[in-house]
Amino acid sequence: MRKPCCDKEGTNKGAWSKQEDQKLIDYIRIHGEGCWRSLPKAAGLDRCGKSCRLRWINYLRPDIKRGNFGQDEEDLIIKLHALLGNRWSLIAGRLPGRTDNEVKNYWNSHIRRKLISMGIDPNNHRLNQIPPIPFSQPKCVSPAATSSHESMNNNESSKPLIKPFANTTTADRVSDTTSGFEDEISGSLDLNLDLTIAVPSASSLTLVQEKLQINSKSIVTKEVTISEQAPTLVLFR
């Protein structure tokens, strides 16, 4: 049987009080982010270490940028999600001052719905094939159908525009079928992503080219070729 991450007996749960916040801030200000497990006791908090870490990272850290996401941030999230899937921490890492939790929430509450209303399956960033409901979204050349987000299962012929890592279960989180490519992403500290999608020309092929500059050293180029009459989608500038 799995041991709980910490002794939950006698620890507070739920919303943090101002006093608790202040204790955590004061402690980290003095001692820095050390061992989360021992931090609560040392800081005089009746909280699980994980809870402290989460509170600090998602809310109390001084460099957190709060408030609405800008259009550029939204665009970037969409780009990165197409490339990385639900790797919220990686995506958040490219958005200064944003946390993975914030990005995840924003995706689920805003972007996801927006893409769906544009007829784009948020799981694989493909257009659905039902006629569009007009939506004023300048990033999309050809707005398309509205369909439920379950559409990821509804069309076998619909190959992903970009092989996403989204829609993965916890179990296959580690075993995505994208060779070592993804590992290079995760392992990189200074990852410079430059994603371009070439709009199909006369041919019915869509070329997706991803360039990854890792630590300013190696460049990995990955090309994905998608065929057939997949509707043209330009999500990215």
Add this chain to the structure above:
DNA sequence: AAATCGGCCAACCGCCACCAC
């Protein structure tokens, strides 16, 4: 004015990777 609904978001839960021993 009250009840209901739906969206947002902070926080929790469980799993996994990594590291030290």
Add this chain to the structure above:
DNA sequence: AGTGGTGGCGGTTGGCCGATT
């Protein structure tokens, strides 16, 4: 090589609040 502890991550939940009926 195996094991246990810890941190980190993504999915999910639940409470709050504004909008709608």
